[in-house]
Amino acid sequence: MTLLNDGEVREPTIPPGGDSADLDATRAFDSAQQQTIGSSPFGADPAAPAPAPPVYAFAPPPAPAPNSPSSNFDQPLFSSYAQPPVRRPVRIPHFGHLLLLSLLIFVALGIMALVLGLASYFHLFGFQSSAISATNIGFDLSSEAFLYFVTFGFALFVFPMIWNEGYFSGLQWRGEVARSRIWLLAGIASACFGLALLDQFLMPGPSNAPIDKMISSPGAAWLMFAFGVTLAPFFEEMFFRGFLLPALSTAADWIAEKVSARTPVVVGANGRVQWPQAAAVSAAVSLGSVPAVIFLAIYFKGGRLALQILLPYLVVMLLFFTVLALRKSPSRDLARPIGLDREPLWSLPSMVVASGVTSIAFAALHVDQQGHSLGPFLLLIVVSAILCAVRLKTRSLAASTLVHATYNFLIFVLTLAATGGFRHFDKM
Numbered sequence: 001m002t003l004l005n006d007g008e009v010r011e012p013t014i015p016p017g018g019d020s021a022d023l024d025a026t027r028a029f030d031s032a033q034q035q036t037i038g039s040s041p042f043g044a045d046p047a048a049p050a051p052a053p054p055v056y057a058f059a060p061p062p063a064p065a066p067n068s069p070s071s072n073f074d075q076p077l078f079s080s081y082a083q084p085p086v087r088r089p090v091r092i093p094h095f096g097h098l099l100l101l102s103l104l105i106f107v108a109l110g111i112m113a114l115v116l117g118l119a120s121y122f123h124l125f126g127f128q129s130s131a132i133s134a135t136n137i138g139f140d141l142s143s144e145a146f147l148y149f150v151t152f153g154f155a156l157f158v159f160p161m162i163w164n165e166g167y168f169s170g171l172q173w174r175g176e177v178a179r180s181r182i183w184l185l186a187g188i189a190s191a192c193f194g195l196a197l198l199d200q201f202l203m204p205g206p207s208n209a210p211i212d213k214m215i216s217s218p219g220a221a222w223l224m225f226a227f228g229v230t231l232a233p234f235f236e237e238m239f240f241r242g243f244l245l246p247a248l249s250t251a252a253d254w255i256a257e258k259v260s261a262r263t264p265v266v267v268g269a270n271g272r273v274q275w276p277q278a279a280a281v282s283a284a285v286s287l288g289s290v291p292a293v294i295f296l297a298i299y300f301k302g303g304r305l306a307l308q309i310l311l312p313y314l315v316v317m318l319l320f321f322t323v324l325a326l327r328k329s330p331s332r333d334l335a336r337p338i339g340l341d342r343e344p345l346w347s348l349p350s351m352v353v354a355s356g357v358t359s360i361a362f363a364a365l366h367v368d369q370q371g372h373s374l375g376p377f378l379l380l381i382v383v384s385a386i387l388c389a390v391r392l393k394t395r396s397l398a399a400s401t402l403v404h405a406t407y408n409f410l411i412f413v414l415t416l417a418a419t420g421g422f423r424h425f426d427k428m
Helices: 020-038 095-121 137-163 175-180 182-202 210-214 218-228 231-259 277-300 304-326 348-365 374-394 397-418
Strands: none
Touching (some): 175 182, 218 231, 231 397, 277 304, 374 397
């Protein structure tokens, strides 16, 4: 800071390359500018004439064009990489993620087979493959737990990199929802337990089912109890209600979108799409045929007739989905709405169809344990449909897992009470 006036410390401006004549002209211009400013106490005098333009020894360089390389000098280096590309919201998990999870399961199966082979070859922990039977509950549960944890470890590593968010966040785990509605969810599990009692009275299963043989001893029963209320509901819900149900719901909406590609999209007040009847029926038939084929394949156990059914079905479905994939839908973003919290807003018909297919697949997984009995098979379909409704209504995978675990707990408690603490299985 200085006490001198601006005019006392101002130095003449010498333009680049100027000579003495240019210096005199510059001093004259500076003197006129100072007199003009000093004539008004507020800076510039509006009545004063505009100052003459400055005299340059050479013409200033022209301004660079907007798209020229010199116009980007003020931008940061690698500016195109400084900002991440805008990603279109995608429903997760979709069918591709389900296929990736299936691949991880096959990899885990390969690792399990390798570990069991090495353990049998080197007789680790006294293990011998020839001594293992189909009813050895310790071996079955330990190998199943190994498969679950290896697959889960792969999933925790792979899917967050694809989803750009946490694994449980992508599956909508939302444990706080389950905690806030714990009594309601316990009541739903009790209702499922009541359905199980009614089913046992109206359509009882066989007395010598494989699952009854697996828990024919107290130690095996307690192992099954612990496994059935912890690991089994967690990993089964992760696959069926965490991956399969959302993937099938998205697939049903995708089929309806492609079928009605030239029809304007109608969105309801809840933000969900209202498909035309033909599109909804097409999605229901194409996805609903999947459990029917699975049932036929299980019933015929891969025989000749099953092969004659599966091959034409696979060819027809492959052609159908190929044609749909080639169709362009101009209203893609409207047809696949996503909520503000990244929740996929599936249409109601798609959720119904996906719940039915998921429930039949869930029941088919346990059909061998129930001795292919119709009563337990129908019960598992109904219970699974209730679990799907809980998952979709609460938007919480933890909620359906809690209902599943509580239902299994009540079933085992009833067995525990009926057998006198797993000691008298002849009373069952």
